[in-house]
Amino acid sequence: MRIASASLAVLVLTLASHANAEDALHWSGFALLRASNGIDTPVLREKNLSAQLHLGVDWSPSPFLAAHVHLLARSDDANARRGHFGVVEAYLEARNQHVRVRGGAFFLPSSRENVDALWETAYTITPSALNSWLGEELRPIGIDASYTRGGLTAGATIFRGNDTLGAIPVERGWSMRDHWITLGEWIPVDAEYDTSASAENDHRAGWSARGAWTGANALVQLTHVDNRGDGLPYGRLFNWGTRFEIVSGEYSKGDWTFAAESGWGPSYLIVFGTKYTTDIRASYALASRRFPRFRATLRADEFKAMTRGRALTFAFLWTPPGHLRPGFEATTSGGEQRVIVELRYSFSGR
Amino acid sequence: MTRTLPLLLLLFAPLARAATLSVTVRDARGGAVTDAVVYAVPEGRELPLAKKTAVMDQKNRMFVPHVLPVQTGTAVRFPNSDDIRHQVYSFSSAKQFQIPLYKGTPANPVVFDRAGVVTLGCSIHDRMTAYVVVVDTPYFATTDKKGRGALASLGAGKYSLRVWYPEMTSEPAPVPLTLAASDDKELVVTVRK
Numbered sequence: 001m002r003i004a005s006a007s008l009a010v011l012v013l014t015l016a017s018h019a020n021a022e023d024a025l026h027w028s029g030f031a032l033l034r035a036s037n038g039i040d041t042p043v044l045r046e047k048n049l050s051a052q053l054h055l056g057v058d059w060s061p062s063p064f065l066a067a068h069v070h071l072l073a074r075s076d077d078a079n080a081r082r083g084h085f086g087v088v089e090a091y092l093e094a095r096n097q098h099v100r101v102r103g104g105a106f107f108l109p110s111s112r113e114n115v116d117a118l119w120e121t122a123y124t125i126t127p128s129a130l131n132s133w134l135g136e137e138l139r140p141i142g143i144d145a146s147y148t149r150g151g152l153t154a155g156a157t158i159f160r161g162n163d164t165l166g167a168i169p170v171e172r173g174w175s176m177r178d179h180w181i182t183l184g185e186w187i188p189v190d191a192e193y194d195t196s197a198s199a200e201n202d203h204r205a206g207w208s209a210r211g212a213w214t215g216a217n218a219l220v221q222l223t224h225v226d227n228r229g230d231g232l233p234y235g236r237l238f239n240w241g242t243r244f245e246i247v248s249g250e251y252s253k254g255d256w257t258f259a260a261e262s263g264w265g266p267s268y269l270i271v272f273g274t275k276y277t278t279d280i281r282a283s284y285a286l287a288s289r290r291f292p293r294f295r296a297t298l299r300a301d302e303f304k305a306m307t308r309g310r311a312l313t314f315a316f317l318w319t320p321p322g323h324l325r326p327g328f329e330a331t332t333s334g335g336e337q338r339v340i341v342e343l344r345y346s347f348s349g350r
Numbered sequence: 351m352t353r354t355l356p357l358l359l360l361l362f363a364p365l366a367r368a369a370t371l372s373v374t375v376r377d378a379r380g381g382a383v384t385d386a387v388v389y390a391v392p393e394g395r396e397l398p399l400a401k402k403t404a405v406m407d408q409k410n411r412m413f414v415p416h417v418l419p420v421q422t423g424t425a426v427r428f429p430n431s432d433d434i435r436h437q438v439y440s441f442s443s444a445k446q447f448q449i450p451l452y453k454g455t456p457a458n459p460v461v462f463d464r465a466g467v468v469t470l471g472c473s474i475h476d477r478m479t480a481y482v483v484v485v486d487t488p489y490f491a492t493t494d495k496k497g498r499g500a501l502a503s504l505g506a507g508k509y510s511l512r513v514w515y516p517e518m519t520s521e522p523a524p525v526p527l528t529l530a531a532s533d534d535k536e537l538v539v540t541v542r543k
Contacts, residue, residue: 009435009451056451058473063441063448066473096441097469100476109476115411116434117451117474148476150517214477217410252410295433319433321454348435348451 009056012345050076066093086182102144110223112248112259124315125329128284129174129303137168139197157208164195165227166240166267169280174303193238201234219250231270242267260285280305369533371501377543382497385417386515387483389490393508399423413480419490425459437473506531
């Protein structure tokens with residue numbers, strides 16, 4: 001076993017789907033279920049077959065130092081600019097027994113669902129509304145440091161970019177899909193404006209802090225995020241000032257896993273000198289059981305911004321030995337349904 | 351059969367005469383210390399390196415067991431019983447290694463050929479931590495919820511009884527022991543925690 005190591009993770013997702021949805025809930029793009037907020041919201045392309053390719057490269061000259069790059073290519077860009085191919089994460093990490101410091105672009109370590117490498121969810125095909133949003137609109141670009149001792153973890157992040165965080169739930173509406181935004185990508189939120197994790201218009205650093213307790217089978221975490229956006233427009237990018245709290249918990253016993261997250265907070269923008277604030281909120285709870293050759297998960301979602309919605313998702317993932325994982329997922333929300341069949345190929349090795 | 355039985359009794363007779371040692375580890379307030387490793391190091395006797403194997407599993411994003419004591423020279427396998435990937439590493443001076451991102455069981459075990467405490471982590475899951483406690487003796491045990499551990503099959507002679515536990519800040523003073531072949535002793539060790 002060498003001290004230095006390099007590894008490669010490849011993930012190929014192909015997905016076919018069918019939805020019975022009208023008006024408020026639109027079927028579109030890559031596994032999309034969303035609550036529309038009005039006639040100005042862009043009509044996303046209707047497609048019932050799509051594919052993604054993820055490539056993760058890890059290199060570690062010693063256990064104390066690591067580098068990670070996560071690249072993504074997808075057939076459906078959801079009408080985004082530079083949405084077909086890009087960098088999802090790229091960071092350097094230094095660590096010892098208690099301290100970890102990470103610098104670059106990375107996912108905020110808050111999700112209880114996206115626990116696999118490459119931020120994949122272990123339980124369903126599409127993540128909850130909360131983590132769909134965080135994956136699609138939040139990508140801290142900065143420095144994260146954490147300290148862990150005796151089951152307690154404290155961490156903090158200072159980041160640039162993410163000035164438009166909040167535009168998706170308020171302007172476009174909540175969705176349930178796995179469209180991880182890439183660096184430099186612009187995703188439309190209505191006819192006039194886009195959102196981008198790389199947007200740094202006001203030159204004010206955002207920050208996040210978290211504390212977690214880990215027991216033998218359980219974990220509880222509190223996370224605070226503040227992008228310190230100034231709420232002003234900059235061309236097609238409208239800054240949103242978003243402060244968000246996330247409380248999450250997880251309990252595992254035997255083959256069962258129970259996880260829940262709830263996030264809430266105000267998001268504001270300023271139009272002609274007037275400040276408009278919207279409270280955004282999203283929660284989910286899931287129960288998942290692993291069997292020798294498959295996993296079954298039931299998840300309940302609730303989400304609110306300009307509109308309020310609930311969803312119930314059932315996922316059945318077949319997990320035979322090897323690299324292929326066929327999966328089935330059914331979601332119902334407000335009397336409308338969506339069914340997804342996915343074939344996932346994953347490979348990791350040197 | 352009538353010939354085999356006396357032969358078997360003769361063969362296992364030395365085992366029957368081996369000493370046993372029950373150790374209870376308590377903190378200063380009398381509470382049980384779980385997951386402590388108690389081990390008896392023979393004095394004045396060099397022991398050969400172990401040719402044993404052990405397993406440190408990963409289930410529900412936890413290392414199982416949380417504390418794994420092994421004799422120096424033991425090869426440890428790191429199967430991943432989860433349906434997600436792990437990337438195991440250690441930067442402890444007793445053994446530095448990395449197992450790149452994987453599912454299933456890596457082909458090669460990790461041989462722990464130097465005594466000391468090896469702290470394990472996973473690059474993907476910060477919450478995952480565990481310890482491989484490598485000791486220069488085959489006589490060791492991990493304490494249970496009552497703080498008890500049992501050492502069996504000790505030969506007669508002098509030993510130094512040592513204790514290690516997670517988050518230990520200073521090593522408790524070793525307890526000198528002299529055991530006779532038929533001893534069945536019980537000890538209580540109090541540690542600062």
